[in-house]
Amino acid sequence: MALTVAELLEFDAVRDAEPEVLAGRDALDRPVRWVHSSEIYEIGPLLSGGELLLTTGLGLAGSDAGARRHYVRELADRGVSGLVVELGRSFSDIPSELVAEAERRGLPLIALRAVVPFIRMCEAANTAIVDEAAQRLRLGDRVTRALNEALISGAGVAGLLRTAADVTGAPIVLTTVSGALVAFFGVSDDHAAWATVDAGRAEAEVIVHGRAWGRLIAGSGSALAPEDLASTVERTATALAVEILRTGDPPTERERHAAALLTDLVAGGGLAPAETAVRTGLAGFRPPPGRPLVGVAVDAPETRPAVTLIDHAARLLGTSALRARVRESVLALVVAPDSGNPVSAAEAAFGEAGRRSGAPQITVALGYSVTEPTGWASSLEQARAALALALARTGRGAARPGNRPVVVSARTLALELELSRRADPGQLDAFVERTIGPLVAWDARHRTGLVRTLELYLRHGTNVTRTAAALHLRRQSLYQRLERIESLLGHAPADPDLYPALLAACLVAAR
Structure with missing residues (x-):
């Protein structure tokens, strides 16, 4: 979470300066993006918002009350987090018009009663701000790596939700944009999932093909700061969109x-x-x-x-x-x-x-x-x-x-199913050898398919036309194979007395 004005006032370097809040007490929870010092009266246009501005008031000392009010208004318009004025060099007390205008605009105005070098305060505050930003970047990298690993491993929607729940420490729920429950992680059942949706702490849209496909909601229980939780949910929603584009919609x-x-x-x-x-x-x-x-x-x-x-x-x-x-x-x-x-x-x-x-x-x-x-x-x-x-x-x-x-x-x-369930493998091998052994040996030596030819011939009731079609052969080629089979077996393959045994042997040989 970004540091606030109130938190920065608790830093040792700031407390040593004996800060006193004179205006904007209700706005002390404003986040501070940077701490900056300047004595320039026209500093407002040079700021981008979120700064805590430190000054001795040197640029205001020779101005009238109207100019000082304008100075405060310009800072407030730029979105400055607060104004800190060190007393003793330019002012023994903060001019009343500065206090009044800051109060009217809701801008925190803090007076420093003791002298502490601004560089010490800026260094302490900005180091903490940078460290906070670095932690957020590290969290973002960790989330991105974890989600990418889930995508690459094919963990699917469930794996992505599990990853998000592990990172956030909160239950995660995915719904369609119309409100149908799709998937969840971290809760026990559908009822608990809907309770999570109702009490969601952060959510993001899942955008597929430029349109809202669904909503991803994180429940309560996360130790992450609200903005970190929101960022993690948004990253997960993007990963879910990639997964949906790759594999199609997850199950309803x-x-x-x-x-x-x-x-x-x-x-x-x-x-x-x-x-x-x-x-x-x-x-x-x-x-x-x-x-x-x-x-x-x-x-x-x-x-x-x-x-x-x-x-x-x-x-x-x-x-x-x-x-x-x-x-x-x-x-x-x-x-x-x-x-x-x-x-x-x-x-x-x-x-x-x-x-x-x-x-x-x-x-x-x-x-x-x-x-x-x-x-x-x-x-x-x-x-x-x-x-x-x-x-x-x-x-x-x-x-x-x-x-x-x-x-x-x-x-x-x-x-085949019955044979695979009941017969002893050794007995089946002996049965195949006795019945169609020469065909099996011929196929092994010459890389042919006589056993398969015989199986389909018997399966199709010894109908040559249907068997040739199943094997994608011309009838003449099938006749040549059948002649080879008969010569190797020593009997006609269509012999009615041997028909059941031959078919069974072919099926076992193909197992």
């Missing part, structure tokens, strides 16, 4: 409830019906009773494209979705049509949404459909398991056919 209150609900579902299984009803309502998700829902897990480099894809698929279905990022994936519960096959309808909707968006590097996995809230956790877990298996096979960020998202479901990967 409903989105935070959605994330918490989905997190609890995958962490602890089902919830009590009453709790489920309340929490879905808070998240703005109200699925019709008895309608099937499908759990969805999406892997994407960023949250926003995944959320956009889910919302687009739900619109195509004519329904709604509960979605949020949970750990490394974006999870969702999507309401499916109540006629036909819900999973097939959801697969088609996500496929069409992906085709329209053309968003690459996204993998979508669907669980089984469920009609009761007690099954939501299970469907989400199925979707997460299918997503993990799909990523293990294709890899994150791998090229997608047609530059579109990949859509898989737990039902199409049921055999």
